[in-house]
Amino acid sequence: MNYHKESEKKRIAVLFGGCSPEYGVSLQSAYAVVSNMNTQKYIPVLIGITRQGEWYLFHGDREEILSDTWYHSDFCVPVAVSPSHLEHALLCYRDNEISTIHIDAAFPVLHGKNGEDGTVQGVFELAGIPVIGCGVLSSALCMDKDRAHSLVKAAGITVPESRVLKRSMDTQTVILQAEEIGYPLFAKPVKAGSSFGITKVSDRSALPAAVKLAFAYDDTVIIEENIDGFEVGCAIMGNDVLTIGEVDEIELADGFFDFTEKYSLKTSAIHVPARISREKREQIQLTAQRIYRTLDCRGFARVDMFLSASGEIVFNEVNTIPGFTLHSRFPEMMKAIGVPFEQIIETVIEQAVEA
Numbered sequence: 001m002n003y004h005k006e007s008e009k010k011r012i013a014v015l016f017g018g019c020s021p022e023y024g025v026s027l028q029s030a031y032a033v034v035s036n037m038n039t040q041k042y043i044p045v046l047i048g049i050t051r052q053g054e055w056y057l058f059h060g061d062r063e064e065i066l067s068d069t070w071y072h073s074d075f076c077v078p079v080a081v082s083p084s085h086l087e088h089a090l091l092c093y094r095d096n097e098i099s100t101i102h103i104d105a106a107f108p109v110l111h112g113k114n115g116e117d118g119t120v121q122g123v124f125e126l127a128g129i130p131v132i133g134c135g136v137l138s139s140a141l142c143m144d145k146d147r148a149h150s151l152v153k154a155a156g157i158t159v160p161e162s163r164v165l166k167r168s169m170d171t172q173t174v175i176l177q178a179e180e181i182g183y184p185l186f187a188k189p190v191k192a193g194s195s196f197g198i199t200k201v202s203d204r205s206a207l208p209a210a211v212k213l214a215f216a217y218d219d220t221v222i223i224e225e226n227i228d229g230f231e232v233g234c235a236i237m238g239n240d241v242l243t244i245g246e247v248d249e250i251e252l253a254d255g256f257f258d259f260t261e262k263y264s265l266k267t268s269a270i271h272v273p274a275r276i277s278r279e280k281r282e283q284i285q286l287t288a289q290r291i292y293r294t295l296d297c298r299g300f301a302r303v304d305m306f307l308s309a310s311g312e313i314v315f316n317e318v319n320t321i322p323g324f325t326l327h328s329r330f331p332e333m334m335k336a337i338g339v340p341f342e343q344i345i346e347t348v349i350e351q352a353v354e355a
Contacts, residue, residue, distance in 0.1 A: 022111035029324035085128035189218035234288035235333035245333030249274030
């Protein structure tokens with residue numbers, strides 16, 4: 001008997017694209033996930049989401065995902081998730097007929113809003129379909145910088161001083177809030193990823209434009225204390241038992257780790273392992289685990305922190321669906337402890353399917 005015969009393979013819905021500014025990053029991550037999935041055990045079922053939010057079952061060449069030509073293909077069929085707990089299926093609409101495809105788990109490889117914030121996770125959880133990665137609550141919490149900081153602070157971990165701004169606030173109130181924090185500071189959308197809409201503000205004159213940019217990405221903005229030091233990250237996999245990756249370090253020549261630097265490293269560098277003492281590395285890993293637990297994370301996530309000039313660990317944010325290309329930070333941190341990319345994919349799928 002062949003254990004891996006086709007009928008016994010698990011069907012994994014891999015979602016890519018999405019109506020988010022991080023659409024392009026998602027294509028790269030999903031391509032890497034599908035390319036490194038163990039096809040002896042799993043059948044990837046590709047669900048592409050256009051920038052406009054249309055869902056399609058895509059059964060063409062995966063190279064079209066990387067080139068962003070997938071949605072022009074004849075291999076696209078409109079698709080939706082069946083709400084039935086009995087089916088665990090996708091509904092495919094073709095030639096005025098509806099067919100179903102059973103799936104065993106959903107792997108949202110989506111970044112930012114409408115993908116990483118709990119909305120897509122909720123669709124699958126309503127249908128009783130296991131979700132690979134964090135669920136609705138943790139996804140929503142981690143996307144909300146203000147609420148994530150509040151919970152982590154309540155757990156006894158240091159967070160940057162911050163203020164939340166609403167559109168209804170007048171300019172003078174915003175300026176007063178900023179002066180309570182002090183310059184330089186950061187203006188950020190409360191719910192956004194990949195550093196979209198984030199500006200480092202050096203003085204009062206630059207504040208209005210920075211706040212306006214942040215409001216272009218969200219209805220709520222946070223202004224946040226600048227932490228003198230550098231950013232460190234820690235990759236974590238697991239539910240009850242956790243696998244802790246190596247700690248990495250972001251070295252910046254100037255400014256901050258914005259979208260351009262994250263995906264080009266023009267003037268910055270990422271060091272794995274971080275250039276810190278063993279004791280400090282272990283302290284960062286323990287802090288990352290506490291944050292992961294506090295925010296109810298499951299499956300996998302990357303916890304980002306600052307290491308201040310005085311050696312204090314300060315929470316920054318949690319990425320519940322971090323970049324998943326071969327050279328992204330999460331895979332690199334896991335690779336540094338001997339976990340290759342293919343094993344990461346297999347592990348996170350098995351955790352969801354067997355949970």
